[in-house]
Amino acid sequence: MKHSSLQGGLALSLVLALAACGGGSGDSSSEAPHDNTRIDTAGRLAMAEDAATALRIYDLDSSTVVANFPLANPPSAVYASPGRRYALAFQRPQDIVQIADAGLWQEDHGDHLHDYQAAPKLLSFRINGPQPTHYDDRAGQASIFMDGRAPSAVASASVFKDADLGAGRVGASISFAQPMHGFAEPNGSFLIATYRAPEATGPTQAEIYSRQGTQYTLVRRLDAQCPGMHGSFTSGGTTVSGCSDGVLAVSPQAAGAAAATKISTPTGVGTIAGHPQLGARFIGIGNAGTPSTTRFYDIDAAAGKATPIAIPGWAEGRMRRAHGFDRAGRTFFVLDDTGTLHALERGASGWAVKKSIAGAIAAMPTAAPFPAFAANEARDEVYLSDPGARQLVAINTTTLDVARRVALDFRPTYLAWLGIAR
Numbered sequence: 001m002k003h004s005s006l007q008g009g010l011a012l013s014l015v016l017a018l019a020a021c022g023g024g025s026g027d028s029s030s031e032a033p034h035d036n037t038r039i040d041t042a043g044r045l046a047m048a049e050d051a052a053t054a055l056r057i058y059d060l061d062s063s064t065v066v067a068n069f070p071l072a073n074p075p076s077a078v079y080a081s082p083g084r085r086y087a088l089a090f091q092r093p094q095d096i097v098q099i100a101d102a103g104l105w106q107e108d109h110g111d112h113l114h115d116y117q118a119a120p121k122l123l124s125f126r127i128n129g130p131q132p133t134h135y136d137d138r139a140g141q142a143s144i145f146m147d148g149r150a151p152s153a154v155a156s157a158s159v160f161k162d163a164d165l166g167a168g169r170v171g172a173s174i175s176f177a178q179p180m181h182g183f184a185e186p187n188g189s190f191l192i193a194t195y196r197a198p199e200a201t202g203p204t205q206a207e208i209y210s211r212q213g214t215q216y217t218l219v220r221r222l223d224a225q226c227p228g229m230h231g232s233f234t235s236g237g238t239t240v241s242g243c244s245d246g247v248l249a250v251s252p253q254a255a256g257a258a259a260a261t262k263i264s265t266p267t268g269v270g271t272i273a274g275h276p277q278l279g280a281r282f283i284g285i286g287n288a289g290t291p292s293t294t295r296f297y298d299i300d301a302a303a304g305k306a307t308p309i310a311i312p313g314w315a316e317g318r319m320r321r322a323h324g325f326d327r328a329g330r331t332f333f334v335l336d337d338t339g340t341l342h343a344l345e346r347g348a349s350g351w352a353v354k355k356s357i358a359g360a361i362a363a364m365p366t367a368a369p370f371p372a373f374a375a376n377e378a379r380d381e382v383y384l385s386d387p388g389a390r391q392l393v394a395i396n397t398t399t400l401d402v403a404r405r406v407a408l409d410f411r412p413t414y415l416a417w418l419g420i421a422r
Contacts (some may be wrong), residue, residue, distance in 0.1 A: 039115040042379045043419025044102045046087035048075045050369050050387055050411035055089050057102055057120040057418075058392070060376070063406060067120035069100055078414035079135045082142040083162030084377065086123075087416050090132050090144075097127040097144060099165055102418035115420055125168040129156055134183040138234045139276070141171070141186045145193075148179030157184035157193065159211075174209065174216040183232045185239045190252040191216050192239040194229055203229045206241065206260070208252045224248055224260045233272040236280035238301045242269035247284050249301040265306045267295050275329030283309070283332060283351070291317035296334075298350050309351045311342055321364070322373040326382055326397040327421070333382060333395075335371060339364035341384070343400045355400040363388050369413040377421035385412040 042060035049056065053074055057067040076092040085105040089098045103118040129146035130153040136143045141161050148155040154177060158170040174184070174191065182194030182203045189211050194203035204227055209216035228244030239250045246264040267288035274282045284297040284306065293316050296309035311334065322335040332344045332351065339361035344351045361371050361384060371384045371393075381403065384393040392406040 037112055037114045039104075039117050039420065041104060041115075041117065041419060042381075043084075043104060043376060043417055044120070045374065045383065045392070046078050046080070046089075046100065046102065046414075046416040046418055047385065047392075047412045048078050048089070048414040050413050052410070054410075055087065055098075055100055055122075056410075057087070057100065060379075067100075069120075069122040071098055072096060075414060077135070078416045079137065079142075080416040080418055081162050081165060082137050082140050082160075084418050084421060085162050086165050087418055088127075088135070088144075090135070092131050092133055095128060095130050095132070095146075097132050099123040099125060099127070101166075104419045105162075106420045123165070123168070125165070127158055127170060129158065130179070133181065134232075136183060136185050136232065136234070138186045139188075143184045143186050143191070145182060145184045147181050148176075150179050154178055155180050155182060157191070159184070159186055159191065172211055172214045172216060182229070183241070185232050185234045185241075187234045187237065187239050187250075187252055190219070192232070192234070192241075192250050192252065194241075195221055205229075206239075206248060206250050208250070208258055219252070220258060222250065222258070222260045224262050226262070228268060228270070231269065231271040231285075233274035233282055235274045235276055235278060235282070236301075238280040240272050240274070240282045240284075240299060240301055242272055242284060242286065244268040246306065247272070247282075247297075247299055249280075249299075249304075251301075261301065261304050263299060263301070263304055263306050265295075265297050266308070269297065272299075273323060273325070273332065275325045277329030278346075281346075285320060285323070287319065289316065292319065293317055294320040294336075296351075298346075307350055309344070311344070311353055313356070321370040322384065324373040324375055324382065326380070327375050327377045328397075331397055331400075333373065335360065335373065335384065337364060341395065357395070357400065357402065360384060360393060360395070360402060361386050361389075369411075372413060372415045374415035374417045376417050376419075378419050379422075383415055383417070385415050387411040387413055 045058040073091040075089040077090040087100040103120040131147040134145040156175040160170045164171045180196040184193040191209040195205040196203040208219040226243040226248040231242035249261040251259040269284035269286040271285040280301040282299040297306045319337040341357040341360035380397045394403040396403040
């Protein structure tokens with residue numbers, strides 16, 4: 001059965017939550033009862049279509065596309081906002097990010113958490129900047145790093161929460177001295193950003209900024225060198241970035257002065273994966289060798305050490321195509337270039353493969369677009385887009401089996417889960 005029509009959309013467009021909570025000047029006994037404040041929903045997926053100017057909102061409860069928004073340009077990436085209400089459709093070459101409200105959110109009303117459901121809508125508000133590229137979503141706030149464009153358009157970053165997007169604004173912003181392919185990681189009230197020396201071709205150091213209102217002020221530029229600086233993640237008060245000779249761990253809120261630790265790895269790291277439940281433990285990922293092969297490292301930032309992660313059967317020339325954690329941070333998934341999905345769990349001796357699902361992607365593409373990964377934060381499921389087979393693949397994170405394959409009438413590429421996390 002195809003699932004790209006708007007069938008059932010009218011029913012889903014109803015607002016299912018109460019219009020208001022409490023109110024009036026009487027005591028609590030005179031207030032409206034708080035029934036139906038919790039919505040049992042698996043959430044929605046924002047899905048891009050290969051080479052198309054469209055963003056679809058797919059409802060996981062009804063297995064239907066409930067909105068199909070025309071974008072200005074084909075998206076170069078799709079991400080979820082920090083509160084998981086909004087989809088961010090990056091259009092890097094055209095310097096814009098468009099924003100869609102998926103229609104599922106939660107509000108804290110003091111004595112209870114109140115869930116809401118409404119029809120999705122495309123916001124008129126856009127975030128503009130030269131080449132929006134890196135997106136970092138950390139602890140309720142997120143940043144978009146704009147690479148800039150030589151010679152005159154410098155790099156910049158915009159930081160925001162869901163409430164900012166709903167109000168048609170960003171919360172804070174910063175501009176840098178030069179264009180660069182870098183990142184700006186929110187770390188509490190600090191921002192860890194890349195620094196590119198005037199004579200360098202790319203960033204090699206980190207800078208710490210402190211937020212004052214809507215702006216950031218430089219606190220310190222760290223002396224530690226990180227050649228080939230690329231990729232980052234923040235957790236447990238520590239920001240880790242990849243280097244061509246290892247990783248750099250920065251803790252801006254350390255007692256006294258900010259702490260910076262360089263951790264060596266046998267091969268370079270260009271991507272950092274992490275999860276809030278893991279604290280200051282990360283996974284470093286990088287490609288190296290001839291033929292190019294993806295390597296993985298267990299990064300213990302507190303201990304200052306990196307340990308190689310072995311995946312049985314990972315031969316020379318094997319490449320990662322997608323990766324991500326489940327909602328609990330217990331399982332780390334890696335999709336390789338043969339279409340096998342490896343599920344790793346961390347024990348006392350480190351990360352080890354619990355199960356490998358051969359043929360998760362039956363016919364793996366040999367060129368982009370490759371499948372994308374998204375984790376459901378309300379159910380024990382993760383998802384892979386399968387552009388070649390025109391389908392969505394759902395994996396049960398408890399049984400580590402393919403739960404279902406949903407046929408689509410388009411080639412899905414980028415994915416982002418949106419909804420109410422449980």
